Amino acid sequence: MLRKRTKRRHSTPLGRRARRHRARAKARAGLSAGARVHLRRASSYPIEGCWIQEGWEEDGPAHVVVARSQPDGDLVYAYFYIDCRGAGIEDTSVHGNVSDDTFHGEHLPDLLGTEPQEISPALAHEMVYGAISLAENLGSSPHREYAHSRYLLDPPDAYPPSGRVSFGRDN
Numbered sequence: 001m002l003r004k005r006t007k008r009r010h011s012t013p014l015g016r017r018a019r020r021h022r023a024r025a026k027a028r029a030g031l032s033a034g035a036r037v038h039l040r041r042a043s044s045y046p047i048e049g050c051w052i053q054e055g056w057e058e059d060g061p062a063h064v065v066v067a068r069s070q071p072d073g074d075l076v077y078a079y080f081y082i083d084c085r086g087a088g089i090e091d092t093s094v095h096g097n098v099s100d101d102t103f104h105g106e107h108l109p110d111l112l113g114t115e116p117q118e119i120s121p122a123l124a125h126e127m128v129y130g131a132i133s134l135a136e137n138l139g140s141s142p143h144r145e146y147a148h149s150r151y152l153l154d155p156p157d158a159y160p161p162s163g164r165v166s167f168g169r170d171n
Helices: 013-029 033-044 100-112 121-137 146-152
Strands: 047-053 062-069 075-083 088-098 116-119
Touching: 033 075, 033 088, 033 146, 047 100, 047 121, 062 100, 062 121, 062 146, 075 100, 075 121, 075 146, 088 100, 088 121, 088 146, 100 116
Parallel strands: none
Antiparallel strands: 047 062, 047 116, 062 075, 075 088
16 A cells, blocks of 8 residues: 655755744743733733833933733833943843732832833833934844834834933933
């Protein structure tokens, strides 16, 4: 009896490479399947708040956190390490399915290193998008994890610029 030969999926080197690439991308994301679902929907969730470290206007680099409330009551948040003088977004990360108590008691103080200072969503967005624009003007691109963090932001034109933050080396 002859067996019918069927074409195996991903049997070519290109198919194996694509499968490895997808696996690495999932591992890099560091997010569970549930967290990825919340991440993709995050911009539709209400903003819980935005925070920055104390003294950010004098220090230069800023640590910005944007948090949104998931439908189940937990939070999904993005952290941005912003250099307003040249490098743009130097680091960013996303975390989901975090309880309110854990976020405010552990994550937020650890990320900012000082007492969290609440800021308006407009200022947080202005800082993130201004840093991206500055870096692009200097020929750089945002941190690779920005591909995930961007889901927590509103569109760039959602808030009018306040002019409170200046970007560039001459600040």
